[in-house]
Amino acid sequence: MAIISIANAKGGTGKTTAAVLLAMEFARKGGKVVILDCDPLAFAAKWHGLPRTIETISVVTGVTFANLGSNLRMLQGQVSHIIIDLSCARDALVALAAGLSDLVLIPVQGCAMDAQGAAHVLDLVGQVQSNARGHINHAVVLTRVNSFVTTRAMRSVKALLASRGVAFLDVPIMERSAYRDMFEQGGSLYAMNEGRVSNLAKALANMQALALEVERCIVGPLHLQSNCSLARIGYKAPAEVSPPWKRAAGPTDPDVFHIVL
Template sequence: MAVITFANTKGGAGKTTAVLLLATELERKGYRVTILDADPQYWIHRWFEASRGRTTINVISYVTMTSLQRHVEEARSRSDFVLIDLPGARSPLLAKSVGFSDHVMIPIQGCAMDAQGGAHVIELLQYLEEKGNIFIPFSVVLTRVNSMVTTRAMQVVKTLLAERRVHVLDTPIIERSAFRDIFDCGGTLYSADPGRVSNLAKARENASAFANEVIESLETRVRFQIPTPGAAVSIRTAA
């Protein structure tokens, strides 16, 4: 069982979209998934309500500092993956959630403000490693990327991350209307109507590539042994 926290202290970074795409792709592969919705906007909760039983994903809403540990412990017993969606702001939940995590995913848009929000998370993780000898692997995923244009701001962000030797996923999350539509309509990219959702095939391809790379990152950076869906999971943090 793996706990993956999604964090950026700036709102609007594409964090919740990344959570939902990974969760639904893992579900499609047959894994048991629980999402802990700690974001006060409760977009995951709203998606779950709109889905009306079209998903096997377990969503726990209104997660607080007091309830987080209990929810994580309960989810560990029944899930292959536990995904935590944190508030898009500075919050005490960040440090507490990181403490339960096997991996931290940091979504960043190609702009300086998003990069700064992501930097707050990275600085915390680096502080834990340097001062407490606590190593928690983390990765950055670039979000809301224009499929046609690579902006100067995006290049600045990539350069900044490379200089800090931060692991960045090769697969960015492209800005697609299909990703917004599943929040409005519920369900997944695979239950959506291709006749009503534009570029659905490309959205599915992007989501699948993103999920596959996250799993590969867990295998290589956390020594995560991918189980048969529904079976026990073994994790050992890399030295």
């Protein structure tokens, strides 16, 4: 079972979009996925409640600092992936989720406010690492990236985060109309009509590449990607891989989870 938290102190950075895309692709590859929706507005739950629900994806709402640990214990061994959507979450919940996760993703668009929100999460991760005297696997994922335009603001954001030694995913989340449409139509991107959705094939390829990159990051070290190409995205579907993680049996602390090779 892999636990992925998605956090940024600023709203509108693409946290729920990232959570749904990853859940959708993990489910397509045979996984059973739960999204823990920490947002009082419950956008992930609203997507899940639309027609054409994906049976192997569940969404749990009302997740708080007090019940996160019990939710994770209840799901242990029952699912392949837990994705914690930390939209609107308070610092204590973000810190707790980070400490319990195999990977923390921090979505950032090309603006200074997103970078400041990301820096706040990075500070929380640093505090948890210091208190626990251990490493938390974490990385920034660039969102709503235009494949043809790299703005000065985006370059500034990358430079700021790179100066802090922050790792970037090699695969950004591109700006695609399909990612907006899915929150109106519900269901999977794979069920959309290609004739009615602009660049659907590219949206699918982006989602596939993102999930593959996240799978690799869960079990491998993350390195600083200070020169990460914003347009580096393969539009051909990546080769299928089996999820490379398994859950360690009998952890000493029921709220601590480990990835073993």
